[in-house]
Amino acid sequence: MTQLKDLLSVLENVANNPAQVINKCLEEKRLMIGCAPEYCPEEIVYAAGMLPVGLWGGSTSIKNANLYFPAFACSLVQTTLELGMRGVYDRLAGIIVPAHCDHLKCFGQDWKVAVPQVRFIPLAHPINRKLEAAVEYLKSEYFRIKSVLEEIGGKPISDQALSEAIEIYNDHRKTLREFTTIARDYCTTITPSLRHNVIKSGYFMDKLEHTQLVNSLIRELKKAPPEEWQGKKVILTGIMAEPNEILDMFEDYGLAVAADDLAQESRQFRTDVPQGKDPLEGLARYWSCMEGCSLLYDPQKNRRFMLKTMAEESRADGVVACIMKFCEMEEFDYPIYKKTLEEAKIPLLYLELDLVTPSLEQVRTRIQSFAEMISRKR
Amino acid sequence: MITAGVDIGSTSSKVVVLEEGEKILSKVIIPVGAGSSGPARAFEQSIREVNLSREDIKRVIATGYGRNTFTGADQQITEITCHARGVYELVPGVKTIIDIGGQDAKAIGIGKGGTVSNFIMNDKCAAGTGRFLEVMSRILEINIEDLADLAASAKNEISISNTCTVFAESEVISQLSTGTAREDVAAGIVQSVVGRVAGLVKRIGVQSEVVMTGGVCLNWMIIKVMEKELDVPVIASPMAQLTGALGAALLAFESAS
Ligand code: SF4
Numbered sequence: 001m002t003q004l005k006d007l008l009s010v011l012e013n014v015a016n017n018p019a020q021v022i023n024k025c026l027e028e029k030r031l032m033i034g035c036a037p038e039y040c041p042e043e044i045v046y047a048a049g050m051l052p053v054g055l056w057g058g059s060t061s062i063k064n065a066n067l068y069f070p071a072f073a074c075s076l077v078q079t080t081l082e083l084g085m086r087g088v089y090d091r092l093a094g095i096i097v098p099a100h101c102d103h104l105k106c107f108g109q110d111w112k113v114a115v116p117q118v119r120f121i122p123l124a125h126p127i128n129r130k131l132e133a134a135v136e137y138l139k140s141e142y143f144r145i146k147s148v149l150e151e152i153g154g155k156p157i158s159d160q161a162l163s164e165a166i167e168i169y170n171d172h173r174k175t176l177r178e179f180t181t182i183a184r185d186y187c188t189t190i191t192p193s194l195r196h197n198v199i200k201s202g203y204f205m206d207k208l209e210h211t212q213l214v215n216s217l218i219r220e221l222k223k224a225p226p227e228e229w230q231g232k233k234v235i236l237t238g239i240m241a242e243p244n245e246i247l248d249m250f251e252d253y254g255l256a257v258a259a260d261d262l263a264q265e266s267r268q269f270r271t272d273v274p275q276g277k278d279p280l281e282g283l284a285r286y287w288s289c290m291e292g293c294s295l296l297y298d299p300q301k302n303r304r305f306m307l308k309t310m311a312e313e314s315r316a317d318g319v320v321a322c323i324m325k326f327c328e329m330e331e332f333d334y335p336i337y338k339k340t341l342e343e344a345k346i347p348l349l350y351l352e353l354d355l356v357t358p359s360l361e362q363v364r365t366r367i368q369s370f371a372e373m374i375s376r377k378r
Numbered sequence: 379m380i381t382a383g384v385d386i387g388s389t390s391s392k393v394v395v396l397e398e399g400e401k402i403l404s405k406v407i408i409p410v411g412a413g414s415s416g417p418a419r420a421f422e423q424s425i426r427e428v429n430l431s432r433e434d435i436k437r438v439i440a441t442g443y444g445r446n447t448f449t450g451a452d453q454q455i456t457e458i459t460c461h462a463r464g465v466y467e468l469v470p471g472v473k474t475i476i477d478i479g480g481q482d483a484k485a486i487g488i489g490k491g492g493t494v495s496n497f498i499m500n501d502k503c504a505a506g507t508g509r510f511l512e513v514m515s516r517i518l519e520i521n522i523e524d525l526a527d528l529a530a531s532a533k534n535e536i537s538i539s540n541t542c543t544v545f546a547e548s549e550v551i552s553q554l555s556t557g558t559a560r561e562d563v564a565a566g567i568v569q570s571v572v573g574r575v576a577g578l579v580k581r582i583g584v585q586s587e588v589v590m591t592g593g594v595c596l597n598w599m600i601i602k603v604m605e606k607e608l609d610v611p612v613i614a615s616p617m618a619q620l621t622g623a624l625g626a627a628l629l630a631f632e633s634a635s
Contacts, residue, residue, distance in 0.1 A: 350498075361443070362482075366499065369458040373494040376459070 004220040015197035018204040034095035047161040054203025075355035084115040094119035138284035162279035173269035185226035187256035193247035233258035238322035240264035253371035258314035304340035318347035383626025386444030389480030391416035393424040394623040399631030412444025464625030466492025473585035478594035506574030526599035532565035
C-alpha cells in the first residue's frame with residue numbers, strides 16, 4: 001500500500017511540478033525539445049538523445065499573448081504562447097509545432113517572432129493521410145525534422161537509434177493502455193485526477209523511466225482485489241480534461257473515468273507505431289493508422305462508432321465531451337457523435353473548458369447535474 | 379416529518395418548508411441571492427413564521443448557484459434536478475422545462491418520474507436572462523413587472539440583438555433617441571429574450587407539456603411570445619421562482635424517508 005502511494009505521489013508530483021524534472025535534465029546536460037499539441041514525432045527527439053517535453057498550456061492569465069492572438073483563439077495555444085513569451089520555456093533547445101488546426105498554424109508563426117530564443121521547428125501533417133503519397137510526404141517532413149535535430153545536437157541520428165526509440169515508445173504505449181484498463185477496476189484508488197496525472201507525468205519524463213514506474217504501479221494495484229465502485233462511470237472525449245479542478249469535481253460527485261478518448265491521453269497511445277526496416281517510414285505510416293480523433297481526416301467519421309463501442313465495452317454510464325473553448329476541430333465532430341450516442345441512449349454532457357477563464361462554478365453545476373441525472377436514471 | 383428546500387439564485391433566495399412531503403408550511407423570497415445574507419435570512423424567516431427551529435427540520439437541501447456556500451444544508455443538489463422535481467409535482471405531464479433565472483437560462487428535458495433526461499444551459503452572457511430584462515427595464519424607466527403590459531401595447535415591434543447584452547443596451551438607447559415608441563422597444567426586448575431561450579429549448583427538442591419556471595415566468599408576455607415561437611402551449615409554473623425550492627424540499631423528504 002505504501003509502495004502504491006509512493007508511486008502515485010511521485011507521478012503526481014512530476015505532473016504538477018515538471019520544472020523539477022526539467023532541472024534534473026539540465027544538470028545532466030541533456031537537451032530538451034518542446035512538443036506542441038497534439039501529435040509530434042517524439043521518437044525522433046528521443047533517438048537524438050534529447051528529452052521530448054509535452055507543452056499543453058496551463059491555467060494562467062493572458063498578459064502578453066494577446067499581442068498576437070485574438071480573444072477567440074483556443075486557450076491551449078494562447079497559454080502556451082503566453083508561457084513562452086514569459087520565458088518559461090527558455091531552456092528548451094527547440095519546439096516542434098504541428099499545424100493541425102488554424103490556431104496552431106498561427107501559433108507557429110507567432111512563436112517565431114514572439115519567442116525567437118526557442119527555435120521553431122514546423123511540422124505539417126498531410127490531410128489525405130491514407131494515400132501512399134501521404135506517407136512518403138510525411139516521411140520527408142520527419143527527415144527534415146531529423147536533420148534539424150541533428151544540427152541542434154551536433155551528431156547524426158542513426159536508424160538503429162530511431163528503431164530503439166520506437167520500441168521504447170511502443171512499450172510505453174502498451175503500458176499506458178494496460179494502466180487505463182486496470183484503472184477501471186480500481187476507481188476508488190485511481191481517482192479521475194490521479195489517472196490524469198499518471199498519464200500526464202509521461203510528458204515530462206524519459207519514457208523508459210515512466211514505463212518502469214507505471215508498470216510498478218500496475219503490479220502494486222493488482223496486489224489488491226478489484227474495488228467495488230458505487231458511483232457512476234463516464235468516458236471523457238475531446239482534446240484534454242483540464243484545468244485540474246474539473247477532474248476533482250468528477251470525484252466530488254461520484255463519477256469515475258471508465259475510459260478516455262482525449263488527445264492528451266489515450267489518443268496518444270491507443271495505436272502503436274508500425275515497426276519495420278525503415279523507422280522514419282514507420283513513424284510516417286503511424287499517422288495513417290491512427291483513428292478516431294477530430295484532427296485526423298476521416299470522411300466516415302468513425303469516431304462516433306468508436307465512442308459508442310467504448311461506452312458499451314467499458315460499461316460507462318455516460319460520455320462527457322470536454323470541448324476546449326473555440327476548438328473548431330472538436331466542435332465539428334460533436335453533432336456527429338451526439339446523434340449516434342443519442343440513438344444509443346448513452347447520456348452525453350457538453351462541457352466547454354477554458355484554461356484562462358474557467359468559470360468553474362458553472363462547470364460544477366453541469367457536472368453535478370449530469371451526475372444526478374445518470375444516478376437517478378437507473 | 380418536516381423538510382426544507384433553499385434555492386439560492388444569483389439575484390434572490392427562496393425557501394419552501396414542507397410537511398410530510400405534501401403540505402407547504404411556509405415559503406419565503408428575499409430579493410438578494412448568492413454571497414449575501416439573503417439565504418440565511420430567508421431560511422430563518424421561513425422557519426420562524428411557523429414557530430419552528432432548525433432542529434425541527436429533518437433534512438435541508440440547498441440548490442441554486444449559491445448552494446455550496448449555504449452552511450445550514452444537509453445536502454446540495456443542482457437547480458436542474460430540483461426544478462425537474464418541483465415542476466413534476468405541480469404539472470405531472472411535464473416533458474420540457476424552461477428556466478429563466480437571474481443570470482442564466484436552462485432547458486431541461488424530463489423523463490419518467492420527473493427525472494432529468496437531458497439539459498442545456500446558457501451562462502455565457504446575460505442575453506436571454508432575467509438580468510437582461512432588468513437592464514432593459516432600467517433604460518425604459520419602468521419596473522420590470524410593467525414590462526409585459528408595455529410590450530403588449532406595441533404597434534410596430536422592433537428587432538433587438540439577442541447575442542450580447544451590452545450591444546443590445548446601446549441598440550435600445552439609440553432606438554429611443556431616434557424616437558422609437560417605448561412600447562415597440564419593450565416588445566423587441568421580450569422577443570429578444572424569447573428568441574435566445576427558444577434556440578436553447580429547440581436544441582434539446584420541444585415536447586409538450588412545456589413548463590416555464592423562474593422569476594421571468596411571471597412576465598405573461600414572455601410566455602405568450604414563447605408559445606408562438608415554439609408553437610406549443612407554455613404553462614407558467616404555479617410556484618414560479620419557488621419551484622426549485624419546492625423541488626429541493628421534496629427531494630429532502632424523499633431522501634430522509
Ligand atoms: S485545442 Fe483545438 S483549436 Fe486548440 S490547438 Fe488543439 S485542435 Fe487546435
